Amino acid sequence: MKRDIENREDIEKLLEAFYQQATQDPSIGRFFTEVVPLDMQQHIPVIAGFWEAILFGSRTYSKNVMAVHQHIHQLSSIKKEHLDRWVQLFTQTVDRLFEGEKATLMKQRGASIATLMDIKLNYNQVGNK
Numbered sequence: 196m197k198r199d200i201e202n203r204e205d206i207e208k209l210l211e212a213f214y215q216q217a218t219q220d221p222s223i224g225r226f227f228t229e230v231v232p233l234d235m236q237q238h239i240p241v242i243a244g245f246w247e248a249i250l251f252g253s254r255t256y257s258k259n260v261m262a263v264h265q266h267i268h269q270l271s272s273i274k275k276e277h278l279d280r281w282v283q284l285f286t287q288t289v290d291r292l293f294e295g296e297k298a299t300l301m302k303q304r305g306a307s308i309a310t311l312m313d314i315k316l317n318y319n320q321v322g323n324k
């Protein structure tokens with residue numbers, strides 16, 4: 196039986212599985228390989244800090260995640276279809292590996308932050324979209 200996400204190690208395991216899929220995805224892969232080519236060895240600890248803060252209340256992330264994506268969006272637009280795909284892959288990865296309260300919270304937060312990102316990136320300026 197699957198268990199819940201219990202610690203940072205679990206988060207890192209989940210993120211490795213997620214980015215393995217995301218980097219190869221026909222819709223969103225190029226953001227991670229071409230738009231901002233990422234060294235996953237460096238990237239995963241940063242994102243793990245973000246999720247550890249959300250799930251366990253640690254002080255492991257202090258940057259502005261929206262500003263980071265605003266910058267990526269200026270290089271190559273992040274559209275709703277990309278965010279939908281991100282959420283789909285993220286949800287599938289969580290479901291494949293874990294189940295429980297934290298797993299549910301992680302899926303909910305992933306989806307709600309993606310919705311907020313769409314609003315901030317694509318609807319924020321008058322006349323945009």
Ligand code: HEM
Binds near residue numbers: 227267273
């Ligand atoms: C289509 C959707 C998305 C794409 C293409 C995308 C792409 C990226 C890329 C390329 C980076 C690296 C930026 C850099 O190092 O300069 C990044 C960073 C990050 N992403 Fe996303 N992202 C997406 C959605 C999301 C969502 C929905 C979340 C949160 C729920 C998220 C959380 C993060 C975090 C925490 C970082 C680290 C930012 C930092 O360096 O402080 N991303 N993303």
